[in-house]
Amino acid sequence: MPQFFWNKRLIMLLVSIIILVALIGFSLRGRSQPSWPEQFVKDTAGWIQSLVSKPAQYVASFIGNLQDLQNTYDENKQLKTRVEKIVSLEAQVQMLKKENKQLRDVLGEKKSLSDKEPMAAAVIGRNPDRWQEIVIIDKGKVNGIKQNMAVMTATGLVGKVKSVNQFTSTVQLLSAMDPKNRISAIVQGSNTNGTVEGYDEEKKLLLVKRIPYDAKVAKGQTVITSGLGGVFPEGLLIGTVVDVKPDQYGLNQTAYVKPGADFYEIRNVLVITRLMPQPSLSQMGSQKGENF
Template sequence: MPQFFLNKRLILLLVSIIVLVALIGFSLKDREGLTWPEQFVKDTTGWVQSIIHTPARSISQFFSNVNDIKNTYEENKILKSKLDEYVKLETELQDLKDDYKILQEILDKTESLRDYEPIQASIIARNPDRWQELITINKGGQHGVKADMAVITAKGLIGKVKYTSQFTSTIQLLSAPDRMNRISAFVQGDGSKVFGLIEGYDEQKEALLLKRIPFDAKVEIKQQVLTSGLGEVFPEGLLVGEVIEVVPDDYGLTKTAYIKPAADFYQIDHVIVVERTMISKEEEEEES
């Protein structure tokens, strides 16, 4: 019996090998079509794959879109920060250009003030409620600033020193409504000077008032107005502005000229405090 089973197993193994070889040979043989079992298996497999592939593809595409949106958000965030930084740098660059232009004008103006002692200063405070009246600069008594000194910008006269401390000073603008805020000035004509006093400021016309001009004096539009130096406070020859209108006063005895300031009272960043130098008789004789 044991020998019989051994022979049976050997026979079964040989038959299996023969069938396997036959199937391999059959599968390697060139055929024009598939058998129905092969077609059934392929169709079933394809149907199952199509059912699984479509949702899997949709889910994969969904997560891919979410990832793209996330990346786009991060890129937009980075670009926005760079754009904000660019705008900030552009603003700072423009401010530096404006400051350079103003400082260059002040430097040119300082070099032209040969008869005066210029003290350069910057604005450090300005009260919004008194915007047209007072400003504070970063120079004081320790820098040689004294009360009643003239204060100018690169464009022209803006006011005078009202108060001083050791390291700061308060400047009263020409546009301040102060009755004591008077300046002796003259209108520069063709070889002649027409004198008057700057008293007051017209806010509607944004113009200084040059009063007490002789009624018969010839004053024309666009003529320049400069400090006369007769008040013993302001040096002579500082530009105030130009004439834009001339009207008679209430009694018809004198005239008043409206003067457009050469300097911008509204926007002031840097100024020059002008110290008037008194020339002695000995120096005048030496110069002559």
């Protein structure tokens, strides 16, 4: 009797193995349509997933909209504050312009170092090998462009016109490693004169040298063109002081200036014509192309 039950169990085990192998083979064979149990399970799981995901997506979307609304509200407050400041500054600028004109009329002065005339131009070429040195713009001799004119973007000075063709011009950037690429500058707040000479490529900062050792130059002060170089007009934004160090002899200081313009991303520029008469090279006592 025990032998019979043992044989019966063995037979049932073998039959179960055969059925299992058959089911595995059936499930692995290529089919264009799943079986109805598989389809039922998949449809049920999909319906449950859809039932759960839709409310979850709605809640997430609602929370995201609330966050966007809060961010928009905060940005709107900031923009309103800026607009109010801009309106106030515009009023001050107009008042100062009026006072300046009145004073110049009283003194009989009709011209100033800051008098200038901008001309819009677009960058049409840039050599990847000289990305930090030159750009090509779509204005040339026929447009009145001349060598050494200042070139700037809406945020600050980027360089000068190096060469002029009939319809295009080459602009040398302030970030170019050219020893003759020097600009006469003034640090606002301390009324200290210096010269932009060189560019720290690692720190992405301009070097303003020849600042007197006793000058009170500090971080955050604005650097502009002085207009005394004979070519650039006065008041063009160069950048902001981020650090000041004495030179190797301790006789002068060097200011590290963050450029106002982005030398890497330049699309549109303004070519600045100085309206004040330029002194002759012999009067300046310098070679052509040295000081601006």
